[in-house]
Structures are given as structure tokens and as C-alpha cells.
Amino acid sequence: MSLLYFPGCTLKNKARNFDASTLEVFSALGVELAELERWNCCGTVFSMADDDLMLQLAPLRNLLRAEQQGGGELLVPCSMCYNTLRRAQRFAAADPERLGRIRDFMYDEPSAYRGDVEVRHPLAYLRDRVGLERVKQAVERPLGGLRLGAYYGCLLLRPSELAVDDPARPRVMEDLIAALGAEPVEFGQRAECCGAYQTLSWRAVTLRRTYEILGSACAAGARALLTSCPLCAYNLDQMQREAVKSYPDLCAMPVLYFTELMVIAMGLGWKPEWSALHEVDPQPVLDAAGA
Amino acid sequence: MGVINLADGSQADCERAETLSGEKIVACKQCGTCTASCPNIQDMDLPVRELMHLVQLGRLDEVLASRTPWVCSSCLQCSVRCPRGIDIARVMEAMRAMQLRARKGRLSPAEVVDPACADAPPILLVSAMRKLTG
Numbered sequence: 465m466s467l468l469y470f471p472g473c474t475l476k477n478k479a480r481n482f483d484a485s486t487l488e489v490f491s492a493l494g495v496e497l498a499e500l501e502r503w504n505c506c507g508t509v510f511s512m513a514d515d516d517l518m519l520q521l522a523p524l525r526n527l528l529r530a531e532q533q534g535g536g537e538l539l540v541p542c543s544m545c546y547n548t549l550r551r552a553q554r555f556a557a558a559d560p561e562r563l564g565r566i567r568d569f570m571y572d573e574p575s576a577y578r579g580d581v582e583v584r585h586p587l588a589y590l591r592d593r594v595g596l597e598r599v600k601q602a603v604e605r606p607l608g609g610l611r612l613g614a615y616y617g618c619l620l621l622r623p624s625e626l627a628v629d630d631p632a633r634p635r636v637m638e639d640l641i642a643a644l645g646a647e648p649v650e651f652g653q654r655a656e657c658c659g660a661y662q663t664l665s666w667r668a669v670t671l672r673r674t675y676e677i678l679g680s681a682c683a684a685g686a687r688a689l690l691t692s693c694p695l696c697a698y699n700l701d702q703m704q705r706e707a708v709k710s711y712p713d714l715c716a717m718p719v720l721y722f723t724e725l726m727v728i729a730m731g732l733g734w735k736p737e738w739s740a741l742h743e744v745d746p747q748p749v750l751d752a753a754g755a
Numbered sequence: 756m757g758v759i760n761l762a763d764g765s766q767a768d769c770e771r772a773e774t775l776s777g778e779k780i781v782a783c784k785q786c787g788t789c790t791a792s793c794p795n796i797q798d799m800d801l802p803v804r805e806l807m808h809l810v811q812l813g814r815l816d817e818v819l820a821s822r823t824p825w826v827c828s829s830c831l832q833c834s835v836r837c838p839r840g841i842d843i844a845r846v847m848e849a850m851r852a853m854q855l856r857a858r859k860g861r862l863s864p865a866e867v868v869d870p871a872c873a874d875a876p877p878i879l880l881v882s883a884m885r886k887l888t889g
């Protein structure tokens with residue numbers, strides 16, 4: 465079967481490993497992803513000011529494109545894109561007057577925005593549609609009980625209405641880790657912010673968040689972290705080099721996209737060029753699978 | 756603690772913040788859950804609960820002079836926990852919007868495209884531009 469797919473800018477750039485591994489994993493599980501045509505940047509952050517209708521157009525135009533290309537479900541792996549698209553959709557639906565104005569802004573489109581595309585995150589799709597049991601059956605190189613921490617951050621869980629799982633006690637990523645033959649460890653900071661865009665502004669915020677999140681995962685026994693957000697990945701992985709200067713006892717560990725872990729465990733072949741996109745070498749995770 | 760004075764111009768300032776954020780700021784009961792939930796609190800000069808109180812009092816000048824709205828990373832941890840159901844992150848966004856619309860950004864676009872940011876992912880550059888440049 466075929467499913468519409470929205471990669472977003474970063475998956476075509478610094479997170480090419482996330483894009484490629486998502487395509488491979490879904491294909492191996494019998495779901496061919498069809499990249500949305502003429503997609504544009506989602507805007508990266510949902511605009512929360514009440515009067516900023518213009519800033520909702522970037523995400524909503526993508527949803528309109530999906531409607532025009534068959535509608536139904538749209539798979540969005542990047543946590544930031546997923547969150548922004550879903551929040552913009554809810555914002556537009558909240559009152560008919562607003563919805564009317566948003567339609568007016570997009571008057572030159574061949575069809576009017578309806579707002580009925582279902583934006584789905586791969587973690588929820590794997591759990592609800594594919595089934596984690598089927599993922600388990602596809603494992604060729606189980607991860608030998610490697611202890612891994614699932615880092616959700618903010619955007620998969622908040623606001624609650626769009627959470628991919630129970631926002632108070634998520635387990636979908638832990639269940640996936642277990643299905644792949646590794647051992648999930650829960651840690652206190654798994655749903656606390658990585659500092660996000662503060663990396664370019666109040667850098668001390670991000671450095672401390674990086675230190676605290678890694679420390680929390682380390683104390684729980686995790687040897688690597690999983691994420692679905694390229695900004696979390698940047699702050700938790702690439703920023704380790706700088707954070708260790710402020711925090712010499714920083715606990716270093718690799719950070720992988722959950723789809724990369726699936727590629728490893730399903731024996732789909734890790735691409736050597738993906739290693740270069742990681743700051744901390746993911747080799748220990750590959751070793752655990754004998755890959 | 757100050758008294759919320761409904762007679763003078765302070766009410767108009769509080770209402771301006773309510774309109775822009777779409778949130779009922781006067782409903783805040785000053786419990787402090789937001790401050791306790793904030794992962795960035797150590798870098799804020801005005802704790803989140805106190806910011807909410809100053810907005811209630813219409814003392815926006817003091818709020819806008821503080822760095823707290825800029826240190827906020829829109830993580831929504833306060834918003835999901837507020838017992839009064841206030842989406843505090845939207846109040847922070849309204850405070851930033853007031854500054855940005857007055858062309859008082861925290862960052863200039865030139866800083867964001869600095870070569871030091873060359874290895875940054877597009878979502879970092881674009882989100883910082885969207886949130887912090889006027």
C-alpha cells in the first residue's frame with residue numbers, strides 16, 4: 465500500500481539519515497511512502513498569537529496539497545513538523561470565521577482547504593496500523609538487550625490533544641525498543657525540553673538541558689538515546705562537544721533516530737554515511753546487533 | 756502582592772495581553788505550578804508566576820523589560836499543568852509578539868546566518884528566526 469509522506473526541510477538536509485531510514489523501514493514493512501508533491505517548509509513553530517493568520521498558511525498549504533493529492537493520511541516523522549501541522553489544523557478548525565479567512569488567503573489554489581487530512585506520526589502508525597508484533601517479526605538482528613532511553617521531548621506529547629501517546633506516561637517508544645530486542649529504560653527527563661531554538665539565543669539554557677537530560681538517562685542506565693526530532697538530536701548529540709566544557713562530568717552517549725535503530729535491528733543495512741551525521745559515534749549500538 | 760486595579764489604565768494593558776494571547780490571564784490564582792514546571796527557570800530574571808501577576812496588574816513595561824519571555828522555549832510544560840487551564844506559553848508568545856512588532860527582536864537575522872551556525876539544522880535556524888527576530 466502507499467501512504468503520503470511529508471519529509472520537511474531538515475530531513476532533506478542535516479537529517480538525511482532520518483529520511484532514508486524512514487523510507488527503508490516502511491518499505492520493508494510493506495508500506496510504500498509517496499512523498500507529497502510541492503511541499504513547503506511547515507514554518508517549524510506553531511504561531512501562538514491569536515491574530516497571526518498569515519503565519520498559519522505555510523503549514524496549512526501543505527495540508528491542502530495533501531488533500532489535492534488524495535487526502536486521507538499524511539505521515540510526518542519530524543516532531544517539529546508533526547506538531548506544527550497538527551496545531552495549525554486545529555487552530556483553523558476552531559472557528560468558521562477564521563477558517564473562511566484562511567480559505568480566502570489561498571484563493572488561487574485549484575481547490576479550497578477542507579482540513580480533513582489526518583496527520584500521523586510514524587510511531588503511532590507503527591503501533592496502530594502496522595502493529596509492533598509485526599515489527600518484532602521483522603527483526604533479524606535483535607539488539608542484545610542493549611539499554612536504551614526513549615527521549616520524547618515536548619512536541620510529540622504537548623499539547624495533549626495531539627500527543628502520539630498518553631502524555632502523562634508515554635510508552636510507545638519504549639514498546640518499540642522492546643520489540644527490537646533492546647531493553648527500554650525510563651528516565652525522569654524523557655519529556656522535558658532540550659532547549660530548542662535557545663541554542664542560538666540563550667545558549668546556556670541548551671547546554672544545561674543537554675547535560676541534565678543525558679545525566680538523567682545515564683543514571684537510569686541508558687547507553688544511547690532515541691529521538692524523532694532533528695532539533696533534539698542536534699542539541700543532545702552535536703552539542704555534547706560544547707556542553708562537556710561547562711559540565712566535565714557530562715555523560716556522553718550516542719543519539720539515534722528511532723528509524724535508524726529499526727534499520728539496524730531489521731538488518732536493512734546501516735549506511736556508512738549516516739555515521740558522519742552523528743557527533744557521538746553510534747557504533748556501540750551497531751555492535752550490540754552484531755551489525 | 757499588588758491589588759488588581761480595574762479603574763485605571765492597567766486593565767486595558769491586561770486586556771491587550773489577553774486579546775493577543777487568547778488566554779484569560781485574570782483567571783491565574785498565583786499557585787506557582789508554572790514556575791515549578793519550567794525547565795528554563797534558572798535563566799529567567801522574572802519567574803513565570805510573577806510574570807503572570809505583573810500582566811494581571813497591567814505592568815507590561817516591567818514584563819517587556821525582563822528576559823523571561825525570551826528565555827522561554829515554548830515547551831508547554833507550564834501550559835499542560837496550570838490548574839486554571841491557562842496556556843501560559845501563549846502569554847509568553849504574546850509578550851514576544853509585542854516586542855517583535857515594535858521591531859525589538861532578541862536576535863538579528865544576521866546573527867542567525869552567522870557561519871558559526873553552519874552545521875545547524877534548518878529547523879533550528881528557521882525556528883530561531885520565527886521566534887526571536889522582529
Ligand code: SF4
Pocket residue numbers: 782783784785786787788789790803804807836837838839840841843
Ligand atoms: S500555574 Fe496557572 S494559575 Fe498557577 S500561577 Fe501559573 S498561570 Fe497562575
Ligand code: SF4
Pocket residue numbers: 789792793794795796803826827828829830831832833834843844847
Ligand atoms: S513554555 Fe516557557 S515558561 Fe512554560 S515551562 Fe516551557 S519554557 Fe517555561
